[in-house]
Amino acid sequence: MSQHKISVTINGAVREAEVESRLLLVHFLRENLRMTGTHIGCDTSHCGACTVVLDGNPVKSCTVLAAQVDGAKITTVEGLEQGGKLHAVQEGFHEKHGLQCGYCTPGMLMTTSALLERNKNPSEQEIREAIAGNLCRCTGYVNIIKAVQFAAAKMA
Amino acid sequence: MTTPTLKTSAKVCGMGHSMKRKEDPRFIRGQGRYVDDVTLPGMLYMDIVRSPYAHAKIKKIDTAKALKIPGVLAVIDGPTLAKYNLHWMPTLSSDTQMVLPIDEVMYQAQEVCAVIATERYIAADGADAVEVEYEPLTPMIDPFQSFAPGAEVLRKDKKDQKDNLAFHWEAGDRADTDQAMKNAEVVVTENVYLPRIHVASMETCGCVADFDAAQGKLTVYMTTQAPHAVRTVFALVAGHVGLSEERIRIISPDIGGGFGGKVPVYPGYVIAVAASVVIGKPVKWIEDRMENLQADSFARDYHMKVELGAKKDGTMTALRIKTLADHGYTNASANPSKFPAGMFSICTGSYDLKHAFCEVDAVYTHKPPGGVAYRCSFRVTEAAHAIERITDALAQKLNMDPAELRMKNFIKREQFPYKSVLGWEYDSGDYAPALKLAMDTIGYDALRKEQAEKRKKGELMGIGICSFTEIVGAGPSKDFDILGIKMFDSAEIRVHPTGKALARFGTKSQGQGHETTYAQIVAEELGIPASDVQVEEGDTDTAPYGLGTYASRSTPTSGAAAAMAARKIRDKARKLAAHLLEVKEEDLVWEVGKFSVKGAPQKSKTIQECAFAAYTNHPQGMEAGLEATHYYDPPNLTFPFGSYICVVDIDRGTGDVKVRRFVAIDDCGNIINPMIVDGQIHGGLNQGLAPALYEQITYDPDGNITGGSFVDYYVPTSLESPNWETGKTITPSPHHPFGAKGVGESPTVGAPPAIANAVVDALRHLGVTHIDIPITPEKVWTILKEKGALA
Numbered sequence: 001m002s003q004h005k006i007s008v009t010i011n012g013a014v015r016e017a018e019v020e021s022r023l024l025l026v027h028f029l030r031e032n033l034r035m036t037g038t039h040i041g042c043d044t045s046h047c048g049a050c051t052v053v054l055d056g057n058p059v060k061s062c063t064v065l066a067a068q069v070d071g072a073k074i075t076t077v078e079g080l081e082q083g084g085k086l087h088a089v090q091e092g093f094h095e096k097h098g099l100q101c102g103y104c105t106p107g108m109l110m111t112t113s114a115l116l117e118r119n120k121n122p123s124e125q126e127i128r129e130a131i132a133g134n135l136c137r138c139t140g141y142v143n144i145i146k147a148v149q150f151a152a153a154k155m156a
Numbered sequence: 157m158t159t160p161t162l163k164t165s166a167k168v169c170g171m172g173h174s175m176k177r178k179e180d181p182r183f184i185r186g187q188g189r190y191v192d193d194v195t196l197p198g199m200l201y202m203d204i205v206r207s208p209y210a211h212a213k214i215k216k217i218d219t220a221k222a223l224k225i226p227g228v229l230a231v232i233d234g235p236t237l238a239k240y241n242l243h244w245m246p247t248l249s250s251d252t253q254m255v256l257p258i259d260e261v262m263y264q265a266q267e268v269c270a271v272i273a274t275e276r277y278i279a280a281d282g283a284d285a286v287e288v289e290y291e292p293l294t295p296m297i298d299p300f301q302s303f304a305p306g307a308e309v310l311r312k313d314k315k316d317q318k319d320n321l322a323f324h325w326e327a328g329d330r331a332d333t334d335q336a337m338k339n340a341e342v343v344v345t346e347n348v349y350l351p352r353i354h355v356a357s358m359e360t361c362g363c364v365a366d367f368d369a370a371q372g373k374l375t376v377y378m379t380t381q382a383p384h385a386v387r388t389v390f391a392l393v394a395g396h397v398g399l400s401e402e403r404i405r406i407i408s409p410d411i412g413g414g415f416g417g418k419v420p421v422y423p424g425y426v427i428a429v430a431a432s433v434v435i436g437k438p439v440k441w442i443e444d445r446m447e448n449l450q451a452d453s454f455a456r457d458y459h460m461k462v463e464l465g466a467k468k469d470g471t472m473t474a475l476r477i478k479t480l481a482d483h484g485y486t487n488a489s490a491n492p493s494k495f496p497a498g499m500f501s502i503c504t505g506s507y508d509l510k511h512a513f514c515e516v517d518a519v520y521t522h523k524p525p526g527g528v529a530y531r532c533s534f535r536v537t538e539a540a541h542a543i544e545r546i547t548d549a550l551a552q553k554l555n556m557d558p559a560e561l562r563m564k565n566f567i568k569r570e571q572f573p574y575k576s577v578l579g580w581e582y583d584s585g586d587y588a589p590a591l592k593l594a595m596d597t598i599g600y601d602a603l604r605k606e607q608a609e610k611r612k613k614g615e616l617m618g619i620g621i622c623s624f625t626e627i628v629g630a631g632p633s634k635d636f637d638i639l640g641i642k643m644f645d646s647a648e649i650r651v652h653p654t655g656k657a658l659a660r661f662g663t664k665s666q667g668q669g670h671e672t673t674y675a676q677i678v679a680e681e682l683g684i685p686a687s688d689v690q691v692e693e694g695d696t697d698t699a700p701y702g703l704g705t706y707a708s709r710s711t712p713t714s715g716a717a718a719a720m721a722a723r724k725i726r727d728k729a730r731k732l733a734a735h736l737l738e739v740k741e742e743d744l745v746w747e748v749g750k751f752s753v754k755g756a757p758q759k760s761k762t763i764q765e766c767a768f769a770a771y772t773n774h775p776q777g778m779e780a781g782l783e784a785t786h787y788y789d790p791p792n793l794t795f796p797f798g799s800y801i802c803v804v805d806i807d808r809g810t811g812d813v814k815v816r817r818f819v820a821i822d823d824c825g826n827i828i829n830p831m832i833v834d835g836q837i838h839g840g841l842n843q844g845l846a847p848a849l850y851e852q853i854t855y856d857p858d859g860n861i862t863g864g865s866f867v868d869y870y871v872p873t874s875l876e877s878p879n880w881e882t883g884k885t886i887t888p889s890p891h892h893p894f895g896a897k898g899v900g901e902s903p904t905v906g907a908p909p910a911i912a913n914a915v916v917d918a919l920r921h922l923g924v925t926h927i928d929i930p931i932t933p934e935k936v937w938t939i940l941k942e943k944g945a946l947a
Binding site: 020022023027030031034035036037038039040041042043044046047049076077078080081086090093094095097099100101102103104105106109124127128129131132133134135136137138139140141142143144145 | 176177179180181182183184185186187188189190192193195276277355356357358359360410411412413415444445446666667668669831832834835836838839840841842843865866867871873874875877879880
């Protein structure tokens, strides 16, 4: 199996590594870098628990090879809080009870933080469409939507 | 209905406050610690080889190629475990189950052997390289064939097994009910199937087994809802190889959803433990989603014939239910010993029925084992679906409004505590106001008018009601045990010298928010702010013994224990306050957080001052310290209830059902944290929507699963899920220390019949009386086509 040298900026820090061709980005983050905030919930790109923001777009890191992210900028859930200040979506999820078991939460936070970057004031339907690739088994989504609306208002 | 008054300030945050969750800060930062986040020095990885056949002889397991892969250390198979007599284990329902097979596999995806390697990917490579030679055998897939006389016996390993019956169970008086059914002026009958489904928690199952040979101590980090019960099972199963209970530590870290699926002990856990013991290093096993859906315990799979007798005026007189339950290869449910079909006998529901009989025949088939209580207090979902569906069928037959029929038959407020004909004593209830509130909230009369107008235009709209009664909080030790262990639960509270507290419990949250709600109970009872109460669960070396979290039992059992332990602490604090204030105990008055002298309220001592005195200035003769433990044995179960109303619109071209509105009125007695209760109800409703319209696990005639990944197993997304509307009435439990009942499962129980009733209601003018869930577009389209009603 061939090896690939990659240099990738993760949460603002440059990380260099040599990775196997088949290594998934999610395993690179979790196992090689020990950044376990990004979770794995399925094997088929359906659940979105592994969502990270790759060059501004939310992607499922179980469906990206580590070798593909050479030169990219990635934000994971660990990178949302800045200078001890929570991101508005993190605050929103706490304030509006947008999480229960917490397992889908990092993926939800990444998807919705990316949504608010491109749409400052999403409608309920736009929020529902944005998170349709992130499954949550606990909340019924109602409070997640309120959390995103809270964050949008906070960022306005 | 009563409006609760808050006894505590926002700073103390006792009962009734929507306190923001204490567990959130770590989860929103990605700092939760789930089992796959645990990494230990020298840790190895395990991957499992699974059977592609539902039934086959294993001719040969060839491990040579796998063992040649650098990094693959061992392959563990049935014969390896047999050397230690660890190849079989008991299920929590006292049946037996292979850990790994010797020569025969009994369901598709059954564990065949396990590869241990230095890295995750190498373990997977090793599993791919193992070559297993099978001789396929004919599987028994249809439970009715399995039940038929003369069917080939599946469980030849069980000496006394002469047929495929896992158990027969019944409740009520058969002859009396048969007679009442004969006497009924009207009888409605429906065959109702609740399909096989899966909890599909977002986190799959897994463990890290860590055997320390030097100390002879086994530590297992694992996804379990019942860590203490697992410890005892491990000690009972592996005692003969030297694993003794004081040297077994089960740590249940953060759990990414459980819903009953993380109660059973799966073979993977046991194999990982065996591997760690044999190799002497920590071994991690994390199943993937397909393994999770294909092999872990399923739920439901009840085929019910439901008959309801009534007078012509709609008075229900008799209920009879005959059920065939498909348990797969073994009965791997985790039901209380005396109740193999769980609380199925709650099937008379919210109605004052004088004659009832129900029976369950459970059979083996060549499918994965199970029968777990998926977000359900042991078969209550099945019972509620049966009674609520057949109630609508009766309304339809009598051409009565389904709300009116329910109101007519409800057990009345003044009948509580109510002894049901099937033996339960309902603790409290007040059903009519809940249904009335649901009707008012949704605008029932206006919806019926709208429906009539739409029907004239050929549009399909339905309104469905469900007025369920739940039975949760197992349970009283006289009746409830799992493998002999009584179903009490526990709390231990220590108040530190500075007035802060540590509280530990025998339950284990999987998202329910115990770190917050248990702290609020202690705050309510002692006046110590909830933010000063540290809650811990899930580590058997530190937490008091308990049976864990499932069946909506945490608040009814451990929550009650928290209040009782706190009251013991308050009693001692009173003695300390009397000592500090130099008065008699009986001269003190307690108001939240402090004792003051009767008639001289300026003379008082706070709970924090009492705590400090317990360590610095306690009276001579009194034991130092301020702590208490309580093992709570509930006198009865709790009976939460609710009325749900659902409105659906059906596309006449595609058969697609859209839930337009859904109003859920729940009554779970006194509420600890309204925000958390609401959240629980939202989530539970989604898990009721799922089987009602989308989810089902099916098999082809060869026993191949046809929905074994998220490609096919349709977990509802944000787009299918409606904007759940919730409301409440409050009818406290008379026997619970603070009047609470369980709540987490009510919505999962109540939503499917409400949705199914709405769809049938939309189609009733076409002569439709029942549709089995999940009500897929294909099913509806087929009905519309048959009835000539397609657009």
